[in-house]
Amino acid sequence: xxxxxxxxxxxxxxxxxxxxxxxxxxxxxxxxxxxxxxxxxxxxxxxxxxxxxxxxxxxxxxxxxxxxxxxxxxxxxxxxxxxxxxxxxxxxxxxxxxxxxxxxxxxxxxxxxxxxxxxxxxxxxxxxxxxxxxxxxxxxxxxxxxxxxxxxxxxxxxxx
Numbered sequence: 001x002x003x004x005x006x007x008x009x010x011x012x013x014x015x016x017x018x019x020x021x022x023x024x025x026x027x028x029x030x031x032x033x034x035x036x037x038x039x040x041x042x043x044x045x046x047x048x049x050x051x052x053x054x055x056x057x058x059x060x061x062x063x064x065x066x067x068x069x070x071x072x073x074x075x076x077x078x079x080x081x082x083x084x085x086x087x088x089x090x091x092x093x094x095x096x097x098x099x100x101x102x103x104x105x106x107x108x109x110x111x112x113x114x115x116x117x118x119x120x121x122x123x124x125x126x127x128x129x130x131x132x133x134x135x136x137x138x139x140x141x142x143x144x145x146x147x148x149x150x151x152x153x154x155x156x157x158x159x160x
Contacts, residue, residue, distance in 0.1 A: 011116045031112075033147075034114060038116070041153070044056055048088040052086055057151075065153050068155050098117075117136055
């Protein structure tokens with residue numbers, strides 16, 4: 001068998017492995033776990049408790065966060081944690097509700113990402129009420145053994 005035929009057979013074998021049902025099951029399991037991690041993120045946000053937010057984030061130097069009111073990127077766990085503390089200090093209550101279909105999730109190895117649209121409402125500590133603000137979200141997560149943790153979260157308001 002010549003080298004070209006060997007490469008073709010190797011490629012076909014690799015495609016077969018990638019399309020095996022157990023890989024599809026593993027992919028769906030990862031998607032379900034990422035969806036659950038995203039829901040845990042929103043529960044932590046709605047609790048306005050930075051300690052709960054700590055549980056869903058990786059605590060690495062490269063994690064990043066951009067919230068809708070931010071004017072700069074928070075880079076590194078210490079900056080991200082400080083940002084969530086500022087969020088908790090600003091809001092007295094906040095609620096996010098997923099809109100439309102989604103989130104749209106993709107997994108590649110130990111990295112997954114999603115995009116979604118959520119409706120945000122709540123009340124600031126100064127007494128202002130936000131009745132409805134559509135928010136685009138993009139989130140990147142890494143698999144850390146038995147859990148998916150957020151390594152990047154970006155949220156911005158849907159233009160009116």
